[in-house]
Amino acid sequence: MRIAIISSPRSGNTWVRSVLANSLDLQEIAVHNYLDAPAELPPRCIFQIHWYREPNFQRFLEENHFKSVIIGRHPLDVLLSVLQFIRHEPATSQWLLGNAEIPLDLAGQSPSSDAFTDYALGWGAENLLSVTYQWWHDQRALRVKYEDLVEGSSEKFARLACALAGETPRARLDESLKRFSFKYFQSLPNHHGWAGRAGLWRQLIPTRAARAIYTRHRRLFDVLGYEVPWTWTTRRQATRNWDSLR
Incomplete structure (x- = not known):
């Protein structure tokens, strides 16, 4: 299973990536340019990037069998x-x-x-x-609102995980949400x-x-x-x- 988190910067991308990676046991990859992605992608990974919806990148996602998640934020x-x-x-x-x-x-x-x-x-x-x-127009992508995730984290994340993986690992998900709280991200050096x-x-x-x-x-x-x-x-x-x- 490969998941791509593609949204504008500061839309909650890293938070969503961290929670899903920990909940679904996925290797995390974050790059500024999709050409910098590993030549051999892990079979189970979650890939975060801010990149335009353009043909070459779309082909990269399709050839590597990614499921895309787009996060909307005000x-x-x-x-x-x-x-x-x-x-x-x-x-x-x-x-x-x-x-x-x-x-x-x-x-x-x-x-x-x-x-x-x-x-x-x-x-x-x-x-x-x-x-x-741009990516909000992709009918194959899963679209979620940052505001919905913040207001109903556990339930909204459970639905997202189920849509992506066909399962809802609630205990693991609740642990992930607790671990990757906003206080955790506030404590990081940057x-x-x-x-x-x-x-x-x-x-x-x-x-x-x-x-x-x-x-x-x-x-x-x-x-x-x-x-x-x-x-x-x-x-x-x-x-x-x-x-x-x-």
């Missing part, structure tokens, strides 16, 4: 998590071979800053968010885990900026099924919330 929460993660992980420059175009001076900025809004409205953010958007909460963007991104980002990437939001209602969060409030959270 794009504004994805961008927030990116902003936090780049402060600790320099390897983010390798996402999509650099096509995420994350400026060096973005690290350390707040979600209420002009620098964050400018990035979120730009081509690099579109590239980053487009990974999940602070891979952060808040792990759905809808945090409502408190941290000023409403006008949030609406502008939604308008810029509306097709993506609509296909994934996410909305951006007015929150009336001002820039001052967002900055205060960010400082408090950090």
Whole structure:
């Protein structure tokens, strides 16, 4: 059994990979470029990557008999998590071979800053968010929402494991969820885990900026099924919330 986790960065990919790998006894492989995958793939493995839905990669997945899992997450929460993660992980420059175009001076900025809004409205953010958007159209893939996994971890993961492996190893699954909690990822040297909460963007991104980002990437939001209602969060409030959270 081979499983591929393919989604935009900061969508919960590593969390899902770790839980499924431990639950289903799969060898873990994570690369930035599918060409860097081992020449001889293990018969039981779970493969994590952020990569476009393009013919060569699709052929690679098909020839190696992968089942694909795509994780959808609210794009504004994805961008927030990116902003936090780049402060600790320099390897983010390798996402999509650099096509995420994350400026060096973005690290350390707040979600209420002009620098964050400018990035979120730009081509690099579109590239980053487009990974999940592109794969969401793959009718053969299993599509799950990050928010659903967070709210009902055990039951949602059990359904996912059953769909992938035809079984639900509940005892092993519960142990995996306990082992790979958000506290575990927060303890890693690169602070891979952060808040792990759905809808945090409502408190941290000023409403006008949030609406502008939604308008810029509306097709993506609509296909994934996410909305951006007015929150009336001002820039001052967002900055205060960010400082408090950090």
